[in-house]
Amino acid sequence: MREKILDATAAMLVAHGTQASMSKIAKQAGVATGSLYNHFENKDVLIRAVYEELGAIVEQALVAGDDPSLPAPERLKAYIDRQIDFVWYNENHADLHEYLSNVPLLPRDEVLDSFNRTSDFIAGLLRQLQDEGWVIAGDVGVIGGYIGGGVRNTLKWQRSLGVTLTDEMRELVHRLCLHGVRTEA
Incomplete structure (x- = not known):
């Protein structure tokens, strides 16, 4: 699930920049917004994870x-x-x-x-x-x-x-x- 979230975040960042909300990222990843927060405390933590993964x-x-x-x-x-x-x-x-x-x-x-x-x-x-x-x-x-x-x-x-x-x-x-x-x- 973590990989799906990171992939979705990457795609949303390229398409929409920081305007991509956590709920839009969750939808793109096919997960509930609450599940997203189980893996990443906030958008800053999620963006850091995207950089580390890349x-x-x-x-x-x-x-x-x-x-x-x-x-x-x-x-x-x-x-x-x-x-x-x-x-x-x-x-x-x-x-x-x-x-x-x-x-x-x-x-x-x-x-x-x-x-x-x-x-x-x-x-x-x-x-x-x-x-x-x-x-x-x-x-x-x-x-x-x-x-x-x-x-x-x-x-x-x-x-x-x-x-x-x-x-x-x-x-x-x-x-x-x-x-x-x-x-x-």
Whole structure:
């Protein structure tokens, strides 16, 4: 039941923002409003749970498949592929991530805490690549945000145009991300 409530809340937040009432969320989830309050004390607690759940989903999608035995450049390429897959094949989660990134519903520190494992992962990988001279110098948070934001925004618009993700489009997005962060060879 908790998952149904979180899924319904996510959908309602994307569709209606914070105007989604607890009774509307309960209706969307197919549960009684009282049941909703049995799981979540109030809307703030529910929104925090949505952030935590999304943070875990993003971490699973982007970090869990990492193979530390690979060279760092290959790990970055695989990360970009996982980012493309997450955005394209998990439309609801990608839309929620986009919405919550653009319209934070919690204090900044709490939002960042929800995604810190994923952020720490890509920051560490980018620092390693900078040390190896493979990625341009600069703030790794900006560089990681560039990759993630570029993938999310590009694929979101392609999906809205009714385009299908082809191997050619995947390769182009992949190359654009790498070109934007690579040092000149």
